[in-house]
Amino acid sequence: MEAEARCAAPLRVFEALRLLGTALQSSSAPSTVWFKESSQKNLRSRDFLVPRGTLKNSFPDGEVPADVIEKLRSLAAPGLPPIKNCLQSEAGLLVQLDRPAVFRQVLKDFTPYLRPPSSADSGPDVVILNCAPLHSNKALEALRLSHLRAVLIADHLAEVLTLQGKHVYRVPAAFCTEVEGFLSQLGISWPSSADAPALEETVSCFKDLLRDCDEDTGDVDSAQSPGAIRVQLKTSAEKHNICLQGYDPNLDFFLVNEDDLRHIARLQRSVQAAQTSPCTVLHIVSCEEEFHQQKLDLLWRLVLPSTGDVAQKHLVCGRVKVVNSASAVTCSQYFQMRKSQMLEASVMKYGDSVQGESWDEIINSLTSAAIKFELLATPHRSQVNLNLEETNITTKGTKSGAFVMYNCARLATMFDSYNSAVSQGIYPEFPPARELSYSSLCEEGEWLLLFNYIMMLPEVLSQSGQMSSTSPGIRVTANTEVICKFLVSLSMDFSCYYNRVHILGEPLPHLFSRMFARLQLMKGVQSVLHSALKTLHIMPLTQI
Known part of the structure; x- marks a missing residue:
């Protein structure tokens, strides 16, 4: 029953950091601090790390006893991703997760990862x-x-x-x-x-x-x-x-x-x-x-x-x-400027097809996304500098809301292509997620998308509304910028993966298992994008 409970509980990155920290603190290492790795380079060898310099504060010469390492290897609890290995290296004490098992547990049902974690927060209801x-x-x-x-x-x-x-x-x-x-x-x-x-x-x-x-x-x-x-x-x-x-x-x-x-x-x-x-x-x-x-x-x-x-x-x-404006700019002028730029950029890319009701909705959605990312991606207490002549905001500039929307459209188009191929008998119907084999997900970019984004969205949603007092007085700060930064970062990593990997491969039976696993991962990425955009009241694009 205990093993079933562990498997049923959503895997939480911050819970993993807490449990790993608690396990190490009980070994007379009160000052040790675990970090979640996020860069693609470091994720090749580890998922969590205590740097060597930190270990020296708690263990003689920074060497962790073998029994402590073995204890961490066998650590298991609800919310803790299954651990494959724990070992000491030049970088410090590192933990490697059982990635196929994590893929399986998260992707068979990723809906718990689309909302903040439940907490016993004592803040006002x-x-x-x-x-x-x-x-x-x-x-x-x-x-x-x-x-x-x-x-x-x-x-x-x-x-x-x-x-x-x-x-x-x-x-x-x-x-x-x-x-x-x-x-x-x-x-x-x-x-x-x-x-x-x-x-x-x-x-x-x-x-x-x-x-x-x-x-x-x-x-x-x-x-x-x-x-x-x-x-x-x-x-x-x-x-x-x-x-x-x-x-x-x-x-x-x-x-x-x-x-x-x-x-x-x-x-x-x-x-x-x-x-x-x-x-x-x-x-x-x-x-x-x-x-x-x-x-x-x-x-x-x-x-x-x-x-x-x-x-x-x-x-x-x-x-x-x-910036570079001699007179004040009203909100309606700002909206119309961005809308005109979105329209002009779309006409340059797609020509005369940019007309009609569906394109009006696309342009309005792109305009809304551009404005919200411009005004919300900076910490709320800092000044925002707007350059209304900035053309990068209207195309695929990697820091813009338009770029996030473009990648939403790419995902929607890919799933449309798959469904069309299914209707033509080229691909088989999508099997239940619990029946998929996730062992084929071994690309670095695939783990990056799961570990940095699908599993991290609950924490990001929690951080975005978290209030902290900067003084004993009346001012508070919030992390309202984290959603925009998260979406831009996700879009950049997804775009790199999408450009490198053929998700919809040749219609050969021996390739279907990997294709389905990748499609399920893409469903998770799409759901994360849509859930995060919903907190900004931005409708994701389904075509472009």
Whole structure:
């Protein structure tokens, strides 16, 4: 029964690192650190490694006792890939996996590898994603590129956090219909509903609470800020014992208008809708508006002291700078430029056939992919530099979203060719995955695709939504760039393999076994591509 459980459990790379580390630590080697190999060169001889220099910190002269090596060879546990060998070399202590067994266990059912691993994470089960730019933009022309970046990050986080089992609420649920139409072109379907009349009642109630909260608050009679209420944030926060660690020290007076009050009213309504404690409100905001969002954070705490039970965190997105442009570029201009470039590149490659409804969908999909990879492949806290004349973004440049889409199309075309050949009687029907022989998968590129990508997607999905505090204050960081980097790297390695290996070979019976094993591996690669792209709301291409 124990052996069956081990075989049934999905193989986890990080679980393997943990188990190998635990096994070595119990041998009086507390400082040893295992690494997963990823380069094709190193994977020729090993899959996991403790470098020799690290071994010297734990074992005399860096020599691992034979009984410890034997213990590692025989190590077996649920989630641990079967081990073929453990030995010491000039590089250090290395582990080689039983690759045919790993291929068999993963490829007979790769669906567990298309989602994050289940974990006992103690983080909040409810996350309210507050996409700050969507509150104040009342026209598409007002939506700046830095706003668009924040929206894309919020949309991606909503997907990966949901995959991780979190209950995600998106705020605001009502915003400019013109902006909503633009985002739909990028595949973003942000939940939308009309603000209920009760929202205005809440705003009115908030005004009364602010006026009554202390003597430093009062109405402002100004032509520039009609109906605004002046709040002395720092003084009021200190009176209410609100910790200001992590907030900008320049926070002082805040001229609160009705839009600000609607903003916190929507947040309050989402907290009430969640009806769960604890929950975290994650404010996703561009760096230009971070200061204002901190004011809103404190304002919410002042108006409703009970909000102190709700953790508020700020994920700040770096600027988007357009290089070699004398004037500001709007989001709609950016979209149209990239779309025109995609169309032009497609016409140059495919000629007059680039027309009709199917090509419109292809061009729109390529445009969406190009924009999302440009704005999301950089860590969210760093600045993005856009070169709108960059032609590499529209072709098969290996760092572009178009390149990822091109490889999706290659896979789809290959499977179409196989199915067509089956219908003509050239190839036999595809047998069940559990009946395939995977011992023929011995190409270096095949192990690379399985070990670095199919088996690693759960960890990448987990990392993408993982939040880490950079300080004891209110800022958090996330690894929202890892999905784009993962997809580009996968596409590059798949492309190298696809160009070198004939997957659909000659229709000879003695070659079918290897062809089926390779096709099953390609099914896994295709599913990984599609699952990762889904977290970006990018529809993969099926033809090009």
